Amino acid sequence: MITLLIILSSCKKEISPPAQTNWYGYIGNWENVNAFAGSIDRITITQRAIDQLSVQLWSSCGTEACETGLFSYSQSDLREAVLPMKVLVDNQELSVGLRVSASGKLELKAIEDKAGAFEPQFFSWAQTASFYQQVGPADARSMLLTTNRINGSPRDPDNLLTSGSILIFQTNQGRLGKIQVHGNDFYLSLRWQIWAEDGTIYRSFDRFPFYKIGYYDLDEGQLDESADHLYSDFFWSLDNNQSIRWLEPLNGAAFAVYHLK
Incomplete structure (x- = not known):
């Protein structure tokens, strides 16, 4: 008679730590x-x-x-x-x-x-809706806006004007609005929406290109070529073959980053 002896060893199952939440x-x-x-x-x-x-x-x-x-x-x-x-x-x-x-x-x-x-x-x-479309006047009013200039240099790790990012602003006319960056490589391209005081849409602009240095009026969606630039909301500066870029608020206009992409 052949006796087959099977020895069963107890295997302790290792418990894996819970997966880290990717917030x-x-x-x-x-x-x-x-x-x-x-x-x-x-x-x-x-x-x-x-x-x-x-x-x-x-x-x-x-x-x-x-x-x-x-x-x-x-x-x-x-x-x-x-x-x-x-x-x-x-x-x-x-x-x-x-x-x-x-x-x-x-x-x-x-x-x-x-x-x-x-x-x-x-x-x-x-x-x-898209995250940009969901941002409304209440979200804008909750933001702390500043007149600090914003780094928009594409190859700078501190660039805040990255494609898809959303900013909140208040124009020099006192209207709140939101901006989304379409692109910021060869030139900056933005879309933005401005709200009237009652929260309805005042004006919208899509894929507006900022090809060159200049003063810009967000309320009108155009380059401000007037002599005094009193209605300009910011100055878009370019240096070092356009690789160093800054958005500099003017005339009381203010901005804040709502979401970095």
């Missing part, structure tokens, strides 16, 4: 799937600075949308699966965290003992 893959607008009174209605994730993401919380203030929180996260912060933030619930500050749920939705959930004071909220990606 850059969640840039855009996320809408509450079951909004209720006092909930967060919308979450907007943007890249407003190089190597940094911003998370903006929106709620309803009567008939208007209003910002209820703005948080910035560095590259080291973005390695975490949960992004911490603070919200105000019944006039009390509460710590919550934003994470990606198993279903691919964003989940906003309390991360402290008072979890019962904040019901978990889930958000789905808004796919109704």
Whole structure:
């Protein structure tokens, strides 16, 4: 009789660490799937600075949308699966965290003992239009605009006028608007939209080319060739065979980067 002895060794399965969340893959607008009174209605994730993401919380203030929180996260912060933030619930500050749920939705959930004071909220990606088309007057009003000149040099790592990027501006006439960069290689090409005071579209311009140095009027969508340039919103400067480029606000016009592409 031949006895076959089989020795079974126990194999311990190695547990892999959870995959790191690529937060850059969640840039855009996320809408509450079951909004209720006092909930967060919308979450907007943007890249407003190089190597940094911003998370903006929106709620309803009567008939208007209003910002209820703005948080910035560095590259080291973005390695975490949960992004911490603070919200105000019944006039009390509460710590919550934003994470990606198993279903691919964003989940906003309390991360402290008072979890019962904040019901978990889930958000789905808004796919109704391009990100540029979704940016409205409320988004523009929430931005801190400055008169600092903007680097638009194509081969510079600090270039803020990269293809696809979105900026918010206010013209010297006081109108808010949004810009998207179509391209910035041989020359800068922009599209932009300006809103009237009541939030309706005042004017739109598409694929406007900036071939040369000059003063430009965003309200009129043209090169300002007047002697005093009083209606110019910025000066577009080119140097070193057009490789060094700056957008310099003028006459009280102001700008801010909304999203870097």
